[in-house]
Amino acid sequence: MAGEEEPFVGLIIAAIVAACTIGPWLLSIFATMVYQPRKKKVLLERESASAVTGDSLTNLSKPFGGREIREFKVMMASVVMSPSWVQMWIGGFMSIFGGQINVYTKVIDWARREAKQRLREKVAEAGFDSVINLRIETTVMSRTSGGKDRTSGVEILVYGTAIKY
């Protein structure tokens, strides 16, 4: 009886070990290939929806054409984006050779687009016409684990003065 159970228990242990080691990596690969592109597609749709009326964001210190400002408010939008394990691993590997690290470029570019799009939507919702003096801030957030600082995400803050003509 005991002899029959032993390989069974061994199999369960092997399955648990596999789930703890390979499982997250498989999930990470799946997320990188399916979940992230889907989110980016949604973002692209939102961007093209608000691009119909022209981009409302500018980083000029005065409204274009010297138009008069009736009302204004400082508005901001932010997002914390993180690369997936697979992307971090590829990034770590690529930094041996140096040069452009495409996986990181993509993630940060995505985060910045997302933050800008959120500001556009927020501004349009509050009834403002455009944003002047836009500023973009980037911060790397770290997380301590096992005595080491690991990157857990990049925060992008976009802020500016929303105005009504």
Added chain:
Amino acid sequence: MQAAAQNLIFSNIETIPGMTITQSLGVVSGSTVRAKNVFKDIGAAFKNIAGGEIKAYTELLQESRNEALFRMLQDASARGANAVVNVRFATSSVAGGAAELLAYGTAVVAQ
């Protein structure tokens, strides 16, 4: 004092549109250092596997930034200003999973 700080006007351009600045009262700033709690950290660590947005952090930083902004406005109203111009935000990540959020600007009297 609290109400006075909330009624201050602020902008991140050099002027207050529709008003003239009569007096400058110097640079005012407000800051706060926040750490994420352990449970959110664990949640974020899981989200890290997949990548993408970490909502818990986004919200936390937004809250903290509003707090820093409010402190800056309190500082300005304590100096007798009625507006703050050229407001800037800065963030730095302090080691150990904490972030410092700073808001600063020039306190002015505008009419």
